[in-house]
Amino acid sequence: MKKESGSSHQEQTSLTFRIVGAALLIVGLFIPFVILAALTAGIVAVVVGSSAKRKNPDDRKAHAGNLLEWITLGLIGAILVFAIIAAFTWAS
Numbered sequence: 371m372k373k374e375s376g377s378s379h380q381e382q383t384s385l386t387f388r389i390v391g392a393a394l395l396i397v398g399l400f401i402p403f404v405i406l407a408a409l410t411a412g413i414v415a416v417v418v419g420s421s422a423k424r425k426n427p428d429d430r431k432a433h434a435g436n437l438l439e440w441i442t443l444g445l446i447g448a449i450l451v452f453a454i455i456a457a458f459t460w461a462s
Contacts, residue, residue, distance in 0.1 A: 380422035381432060387415035388439050395446060402453065405446060412443045
């Protein structure tokens with residue numbers, strides 16, 4: 371089955387945002403506000419990747435990419451929760 375060019379473009383865009391999101395997550399460990407950019411990139415990657423996966427449901431790369439991006443978003447959420455707890459603990 372031949373892939374549509376639009377789906378391929380979406381997969382490439384999603385992959386780019388996944389890489390950017392993961393890189394910003396690592397940088398965000400040292401520069402706190404960068405993690406918000408990682409969160410934004412992660413959300414965009416999930417939306418675009420889900421759209422590409424919907425067009426080609428048999429694509430295993432899209433499925434694996436979505437799984438990895440959800441893990442990245444979970445890590446971002448955990449880091450934000452720990453940062454909030456640390457900020458309130460440190461303030462008191």
